[in-house]
Amino acid sequence: MSTMLTTAVRGFHRLLNHHGLAADAMFIDAGLDPQKLNDAQARYPLDRVRALWRQANEQIKDPCWGLVAGEMWRPTDYHALGYAYLASSTLESAFRRIERYFSIVIQDISVHSDITAETLRVIQNVPAYAPSFPAAHDIRLSTALRLCRDVYGNHFRPQEVQLAHPWQPCGYEDFFGCPVRFDAEQSALSIPLDVARQALPAKNRDLARSNDQILQDLERRLIDNTIVGRVHTAIIDNLPEGTPSAQQVARQLAVSARTLQRKLQEEGTSFQAELDRVRRQLAEQYIQSDAYDLQTITYLTGFANPPAFSRAYKKWTGRSPSEDRAATRP
The missing domain is CATH 1.10.10.60 (Homeodomain-like)
Structure with missing residues (x-):
């Protein structure tokens, strides 16, 4: 049974409350103890979390509801990976860390960073049985945008965003600050390579390295x-x-x-x-x-x-x- 860190679900709990839903009650109905959201060692069964996503999508009438997700998530929701991410020397090295360790956060999703020409393209590989409604893709990409802006600055703009769902009247170009391509094979975020390799102001090699060690220990302890x-x-x-x-x-x-x-x-x-x-x-x-x-x-x-x-x-x-x-x- 695949699992995910409970702290990584805190953003979704905030998102439900933001949209006027009773987050605690919905968690309990889904078989998820909301008291565990701040337990850095606890994990939720992924099938229950995804059932909660689907329930939220049925109850929230705004088709653009997933775009708000980036404002609800924090890098530190990702445990030591968030701290290592924040201390990375460049956006490229930050996403390499996510690529390396994201299975600690969510077991059956992987992140792939691919360099083509002058672009770093960040793709989340999501299994076919995971939620695929438009808001699910919007949640993943708006969260990735938030992560970039947390380390680069609020002026960060991707080169392009690809979304694996049809166009919706949600102002995507204004939200992401770049061209958006719909009906893509995979949802992905493209970053100019010179931006991805620019030194970040908060880089801290010692902090990043110490959290890498924590992540390696977590990886060894995690039952896969x-x-x-x-x-x-x-x-x-x-x-x-x-x-x-x-x-x-x-x-x-x-x-x-x-x-x-x-x-x-x-x-x-x-x-x-x-x-x-x-x-x-x-x-x-x-x-x-x-x-x-x-x-x-x-x-x-x-x-x-x-x-x-x-x-x-x-x-x-x-x-x-x-x-x-x-x-x-x-």
Whole structure:
């Protein structure tokens, strides 16, 4: 059963109250204890939270109700991820942290940051069974906009917003301050690359690094019943000792290497693909955060030496580690 941090639902509780609904009563009816909203260790079942979203969508008559969500959420609702986000050196490194750790907040949603040409495009990968009505997409994108403005400033404007629902008379262009494309394949936020790599005024490497450690500890403690999640955790545990093998990870998970590969194939992936994915996510996060030197990053990502790490990094990103690191500095 997938879960999410109860603190991450505080914004939705505020949103319900904002629209004149009895938030506490609705939470209780959905089987969610509102007293747990401020418990940083508590988690709600995702199916109940999503049932509450659907109920709210039925009761709120304003079709534009999701756009207000950004004003209701706070980065600190995301536990240590929010603090690490606020202390990041650039918007790019901030979203790399979200990409790396968002499953701690919501288990079955992932965030992907993709660089194309001169743009950083931030996409939330949402499962097909999650709410897909227009306000659900508006909530996710208005929250992403709020996160950007919390670290960059209220004058932040995206380059473009893509929404995976038809046009509605909600003044989207005025709200986001940029062109908005509707009926997109995925909802996404596009940011000019020079803006994404501009040094942020509140950057604090020590604070970001200490919260990264908290997040890594949370990730290890979080029970993930998916084979991919368990493989990711095992890979991260073993990387400082070098490149882990499928056999090594299989032993740690108490299955045979053949069974491990078969289970991963059923999920449409492979051990090598997941190993590369984990290494790349860690590498980009560490380079963008500017928290560690190249030798330390090489060790943390399981490479034999810095040249081997640099070759892999350039293969993944098309850029050298030094190019990306220079881009994060003023």
